[in-house]
Amino acid sequence: MTMTKVILRVLRRSAVAMAAAVFTLSYPRPATSQTFVQLTDLGQNLGPRLTRIGARSRLGRDLFGAIGTKVSFIDNTMVYQLATDPDWRRVLVGQKDEWVHAFDNANGPGGRLGQVLGIDISARKYVYIADRSNGRVFLAEFSPTSQNLVNAGVWTAPQFPRPVDVAWDGGTTPLSQDNLYVLDDSLSSVSYWSRPTLLWAYGTAGTGAGQFSRPSGICVGKNAAANGGTQFNAYIYVVDRGNRRVVWLSRGPSGPTWVNTVALTGWDPADCTVDHFGNVYVVDQANNHIHKFTYALGLLQTYGTFGKGETNYNTLAWPHAISVPCGLKVVNSQTVWYCEGRVVTAEQWSDSSGAVEHYLGMDGAVTGQPQVDNEYGDAWFSYRTTDHGTHRSYVVNISGNYVRTTSYMGVYPPGPRMEYWDGLKDDGTPAPTGTYWFAVLVTSAYGCSGQSWCAKGLSTQTFYHVMGSGCGHPCSPPIAAGDSLSEPSALFLRQRVVGAGQPLARISASAASAPVAVTTSAAGSLSDLVRTYGVRGLSFGVPRSTGAVSVAIRIYSVAGRPIRTLVNEAVDAGYYEVAWDGLDDRGRAAGPGVYFAVLTADGKRVVQRLILRQAP
Amino acid sequence: MRFWPAAVIAFCGVPVLAVASGQSTLLTALENSPPAPTLDPIAAALTRGLAAIWTDPTAAPRTTGLFFSMSYASYAAVRLFHGGVAFRLGPRWSIGYASSDLGNLFDSSLTSQDPTLSSLRAQALWGRVDATFGPRRVAASLGLALAADDNVGVSQSSTIARAHLRIRPLGTDQIALGVQLSRPIGGSVPTSPKGRGSVDLTVTRSFGPSSLSMTAAASQGSLWHYSETRGGYAVGLQVSIHSQLDLGAAVGRYMSAYGASGSEWSRSVSAGVRIGNLRVGTRYTSSRLGVGSGFAVSLGYEPGPVR
Numbered sequence: 001m002t003m004t005k006v007i008l009r010v011l012r013r014s015a016v017a018m019a020a021a022v023f024t025l026s027y028p029r030p031a032t033s034q035t036f037v038q039l040t041d042l043g044q045n046l047g048p049r050l051t052r053i054g055a056r057s058r059l060g061r062d063l064f065g066a067i068g069t070k071v072s073f074i075d076n077t078m079v080y081q082l083a084t085d086p087d088w089r090r091v092l093v094g095q096k097d098e099w100v101h102a103f104d105n106a107n108g109p110g111g112r113l114g115q116v117l118g119i120d121i122s123a124r125k126y127v128y129i130a131d132r133s134n135g136r137v138f139l140a141e142f143s144p145t146s147q148n149l150v151n152a153g154v155w156t157a158p159q160f161p162r163p164v165d166v167a168w169d170g171g172t173t174p175l176s177q178d179n180l181y182v183l184d185d186s187l188s189s190v191s192y193w194s195r196p197t198l199l200w201a202y203g204t205a206g207t208g209a210g211q212f213s214r215p216s217g218i219c220v221g222k223n224a225a226a227n228g229g230t231q232f233n234a235y236i237y238v239v240d241r242g243n244r245r246v247v248w249l250s251r252g253p254s255g256p257t258w259v260n261t262v263a264l265t266g267w268d269p270a271d272c273t274v275d276h277f278g279n280v281y282v283v284d285q286a287n288n289h290i291h292k293f294t295y296a297l298g299l300l301q302t303y304g305t306f307g308k309g310e311t312n313y314n315t316l317a318w319p320h321a322i323s324v325p326c327g328l329k330v331v332n333s334q335t336v337w338y339c340e341g342r343v344v345t346a347e348q349w350s351d352s353s354g355a356v357e358h359y360l361g362m363d364g365a366v367t368g369q370p371q372v373d374n375e376y377g378d379a380w381f382s383y384r385t386t387d388h389g390t391h392r393s394y395v396v397n398i399s400g401n402y403v404r405t406t407s408y409m410g411v412y413p414p415g416p417r418m419e420y421w422d423g424l425k426d427d428g429t430p431a432p433t434g435t436y437w438f439a440v441l442v443t444s445a446y447g448c449s450g451q452s453w454c455a456k457g458l459s460t461q462t463f464y465h466v467m468g469s470g471c472g473h474p475c476s477p478p479i480a481a482g483d484s485l486s487e488p489s490a491l492f493l494r495q496r497v498v499g500a501g502q503p504l505a506r507i508s509a510s511a512a513s514a515p516v517a518v519t520t521s522a523a524g525s526l527s528d529l530v531r532t533y534g535v536r537g538l539s540f541g542v543p544r545s546t547g548a549v550s551v552a553i554r555i556y557s558v559a560g561r562p563i564r565t566l567v568n569e570a571v572d573a574g575y576y577e578v579a580w581d582g583l584d585d586r587g588r589a590a591g592p593g594v595y596f597a598v599l600t601a602d603g604k605r606v607v608q609r610l611i612l613r614q615a616p
Numbered sequence: 617m618r619f620w621p622a623a624v625i626a627f628c629g630v631p632v633l634a635v636a637s638g639q640s641t642l643l644t645a646l647e648n649s650p651p652a653p654t655l656d657p658i659a660a661a662l663t664r665g666l667a668a669i670w671t672d673p674t675a676a677p678r679t680t681g682l683f684f685s686m687s688y689a690s691y692a693a694v695r696l697f698h699g700g701v702a703f704r705l706g707p708r709w710s711i712g713y714a715s716s717d718l719g720n721l722f723d724s725s726l727t728s729q730d731p732t733l734s735s736l737r738a739q740a741l742w743g744r745v746d747a748t749f750g751p752r753r754v755a756a757s758l759g760l761a762l763a764a765d766d767n768v769g770v771s772q773s774s775t776i777a778r779a780h781l782r783i784r785p786l787g788t789d790q791i792a793l794g795v796q797l798s799r800p801i802g803g804s805v806p807t808s809p810k811g812r813g814s815v816d817l818t819v820t821r822s823f824g825p826s827s828l829s830m831t832a833a834a835s836q837g838s839l840w841h842y843s844e845t846r847g848g849y850a851v852g853l854q855v856s857i858h859s860q861l862d863l864g865a866a867v868g869r870y871m872s873a874y875g876a877s878g879s880e881w882s883r884s885v886s887a888g889v890r891i892g893n894l895r896v897g898t899r900y901t902s903s904r905l906g907v908g909s910g911f912a913v914s915l916g917y918e919p920g921p922v923r
């Protein structure tokens with residue numbers, strides 16, 4: 001009995017040591033890129049790749065034959081990691097700093113695992129594994145108590161003879177729903193299951209709409225939930241590798257709708273994942289990049305170059321899979337499911353490459369230097385950011401003193417933004433004539449403890465300000481080239497032809513009067529564009545007399561039922577645009593047809609029509 | 617039994633008129649907007665006169681004549697028209713027609729750029745025929761409907777079969793139990809596989825020439841993939857004074873397939889006046905979009921029995 005305890009203790013310590021070495025390799029903080037940071041734990045223990053040579057030197061043994069996909073599951077303070085190994089036909093399960101175990105199901109139901117590729121884990125710790133060579137989806141539960149997978153089972157269906165990837169869909173109630181997408185590369189199709197019930201299957205082999213060629217990855221759209229966690233929405237992204245594109249689908253009860261695709265020149269998309277805010281990440285295997293997109297597949301930024309070696313930071317070595325750590329946390333005394341902003345990539349497994357975690361931090365750039373309108377004492381500039389974040393801006397005088405400070409409530413999505421100064425100081429008095437510049441501090445919405453990669457500072461060139469009357473807050477919007485008016489004389493709401501949904505953005509007067517703002521290739525007459533895209537966009541103007549008041553745009557069906565609140569915030573006087581993505585407030589796809597957008601501001605009300613040509 | 621040909625056609629399917637994807641919300645709106653003075657599409661059993669043939673032909677199984685109804689949503693220029701005729705030729709045949717369209721689809725900032733936009737339409741059409749037969753104690757009907765839809769160039773259609781059964785155990789209107797089944801059987805509009813079913817129970821208490829009726833009804837399912845609602849329930853109350861003036865009110869709660877919330881309330885009040893063979897009806901429906909958002913009037917000529 002005593003000998004048994006000693007052996008168990010030795011084995012346990014060995015496992016702990018092995019896990020600590022593999023999952024938490026501590027290295028000095030990288031001094032390179034501020035926006036592409038390798039780490040094993042957000043903000044701590046910045047680490048290197050998980051590599052063959054690293055595992056050998058620390059464990060005296062190899063850990064993988066290859067890494068198929070690596071996912072993380074966070075249970076409050078516990079971080080668990082699961083990785084498929086298609087070469088050695090097993091799954092590695094580990095807890096950060098504690099232990100790592102292999103699971104091959106050699107004696108379990110269905111027999112030994114085969115070529116295991118995609119893997120996902122739900123909020124209830126159900127594990128789904130695409131076992132391609134065995135033509136099945138392997139099912140199990142992850143048990144932290146058992147430190148391994150338990151209650152294993154296999155699942156086959158004619159809809160996935162060669163599954164390559166799986167994606168769990170928790171819907172708007174991730175703690176209770178466990179639907180599943182299964183991607184098959186032999187049928188070039190995706191099937192959607194409320195297991196064991198097939199809800200629908202979609203796709204055939206080919207190059208057109210509704211067709212895929214060697215699809216290799218699937219991920220489900222997400223967005224921030226009202227409970228402080230993350231929820232899934234109806235969007236689905238399929239990496240259509242053979243056609244070198246990523247396809248954006250929108251799920252419906254009997255099948256998805258083909259929304260849009262994105263293709264970058266010369267890329268080799270291999271897998272995708274979606275973060276808490278719905279941004280989409282795609283690994284580009286041939287070019288060693290991670291591409292970050294908006295939910296509508298607008299490219300935000302491209303990260304990474306080729307590089308191997310444990311200490312060669314901010315590089316990638318033929319990445320073929322990517323995931324976002326998700327898990328459980330307590331918000332307001334309630335357990336919620338949430339996802340993070342970091343990503344985990346699986347690379348080619350070799351002596352010097354393998355798997356690595358990255359944080360694609362906040363980045364940005366000034367896109368338009370300050371312009372001034374000294375008649376009114378106004379100035380403005382434009383900038384763009386690459387991630388969701390909070391914004392705080394300053395007007396600084398030549399002596400380096402802050403003259404005006406503006407904080408914006410809430411989290412803003414990545415993309416372009418404009419900043420204005422009304423020529424006044426913080427105390428409301430006109431700023432004196434002189435030289436000034438703008439500064440903006442953007443902080444990641446995922447939180448930041450002061451690291452430079454999660455808080456980006458931007459500054460503009462200087463500009464000369466002549467003390468004027470000051471337009472008073474809010475100030476006038478920028479005047480685009482050719483614009484004669486800087487703000488509307490009356491509240492208005494206009495239709496706008498837009499290719500995809502987009503959040504509220506401030507625009508110039510000339511842009512507001514343009515009927516088309518198609519984000520994809522726009523060709524043909526306006527009539528043709530309406531036939532293609534419908535009318536999903538709106539431009540509106542808020543005059544100075546009604547500026548800085550709460551503006552709401554709500555969408556109603558023709559029956560008068562409220563469908564979606566598109567805008568509900570205080571805005572300054574100026575011109576704006578926004579486009580509906582076709583979803584309701586709960587993330588469900590609205591039916592095609594005519595809807596009414598009702599803008600209310602300062603006691604006034606304007607109604608405009610929106611047309612969905614097809615469900616999103 | 618001469619209604620059987622219609623029944624056979626209805627349940628064997630009908631060729632598709634047009635093929636395209638999508639479905640207009642106008643079609644859904646038309647489906648859920650019965651002619652005045654019908655209170656509510658679920659609590660429709662209270663309706664007197666020809667307006668009933670739109671939602672439930674067994675509610676007035678012997679009434680014949682013709683009627684016309686118009687609804688207008690003041691907030692957004694949505695117009696709905698209903699027309700119908702009912703006659704006896706063996707069974708009581710009722711033929712209904714409805715259309716919905718929307719004016720000013722595009723604002724001037726778009727039409728000034730491309731005047732051809734005015735050729736794009738958003739409209740829905742609906743035609744139906746029902747054969748109703750049976751003695752007063754048990755009335756049954758079988759029908760076929762054809763819905764067509766144009767959503768700025770996407771045209772499509774749907775064929776719907778429907779069956780109604782209404783049992784009056786006492787042979788009077790004191791108690792009536794109704795069952796309805798509707799199901800798409802063809803067409804290009806993506807369908808909801810199980811269709812829609814509903815039941816209602818109506819109780820009437822007479823006070824000489826006047827009466828008080830109450831109905832409770834529930835509906836489950838939908839006709840189409842993108843129907844706005846997935847069922848609901850409603851209760852209605854109607855007072856009939858000297859068989860000439862009908863005053864009604866109903867409240868319903870509908871489960872939404874999409875929308876800001878999972879369910880929505882609907883409230884309606886109606887009034888109908890019968891003068892000789894003429895019946896005039898009106899209905900006001902409240903929605904969250906704005907006061908007076910739905911207003912309907914109808915005019916009917918009904919030489920046949922009231923029910």
